[in-house]
Amino acid sequence: MRMKTLGVVVMMSVAVLATGCGGAGAKSAKPEPSVSRLPNRLDRPGPLPQGELQPSPAANAPFAANVEYEIRKKALGLGGGTGEVTAKCPKDLGSTKGTAVVCTSEYKGAVVEWDVAIGDKSSWSDNLVTFTATPRQGLITQEGVRRIIFGNSTDALDHILCNDIPEAVTVPMGPTQYTCQQVMKDGQVYYPQPMRATDSGPRAY
Numbered sequence: 001m002r003m004k005t006l007g008v009v010v011m012m013s014v015a016v017l018a019t020g021c022g023g024a025g026a027k028s029a030k031p032e033p034s035v036s037r038l039p040n041r042l043d044r045p046g047p048l049p050q051g052e053l054q055p056s057p058a059a060n061a062p063f064a065a066n067v068e069y070e071i072r073k074k075a076l077g078l079g080g081g082t083g084e085v086t087a088k089c090p091k092d093l094g095s096t097k098g099t100a101v102v103c104t105s106e107y108k109g110a111v112v113e114w115d116v117a118i119g120d121k122s123s124w125s126d127n128l129v130t131f132t133a134t135p136r137q138g139l140i141t142q143e144g145v146r147r148i149i150f151g152n153s154t155d156a157l158d159h160i161l162c163n164d165i166p167e168a169v170t171v172p173m174g175p176t177q178y179t180c181q182q183v184m185k186d187g188q189v190y191y192p193q194p195m196r197a198t199d200s201g202p203r204a205y
Helices: 063-079 142-151
Strands: 040-042 086-088 100-107 110-122 125-135 138-141 157-162 168-171 174-184 193-198 201-204
Touching: 040 142, 063 086, 063 100, 063 110, 063 125, 063 138, 063 201, 110 138, 110 168, 138 142, 138 174, 138 193, 138 201, 142 157, 142 174, 142 201
Parallel strands: none
Antiparallel strands: 040 157, 086 100, 100 110, 110 125, 138 168, 157 174, 174 193, 193 201
16 A cells, blocks of 8 residues: 655755956966865766665555655655665554654664654545655755755756765754855856755755
8 A cells, every 4th residue: 555645845946156267367268266165075976766766565564664665755855865764653653534643764874753644545545545744854965965956057067065064964954054066167166055954855045
């Protein structure tokens, strides 16, 4: 039995400010960056894996296992990452409307709590039950940062420079202490931007 999740996807845009070029006497063809560079380089991520997240619940899996599976998928979206993620809900979680529990997900050591509320049965199948899963924390990941910045830039972007972003870290929703800047193939360096944690993944604005 597979759950139908309810959620709101918030679309965010990425805004950057370009730095000025070098002084009038500069002989180099490349702009001279006037902005201090952050210490850690992150390169373009590889392609996203295809197919459903594995392992998936068996056809006769308990209701809680199906909810855990959906939270695993939501947790990857929350951090913008890929790979192994686990989730845990109370084993006696039932499909009764109005049930409210706290589940947890873990991705590369970062644990997020989820407020889960069971809703109505699906309008098109009595075997499907709707529910909401709201994260209590945000999740910043190196991979998610790379994907959002490279995904919203052009091929002219060579790499990004960031401060010390862990592989995954739980943070409050909103602006974080983590910042990144773009370095273009022509040598232009952009001003650092704070990374924000949202329920749709890391954002830079």
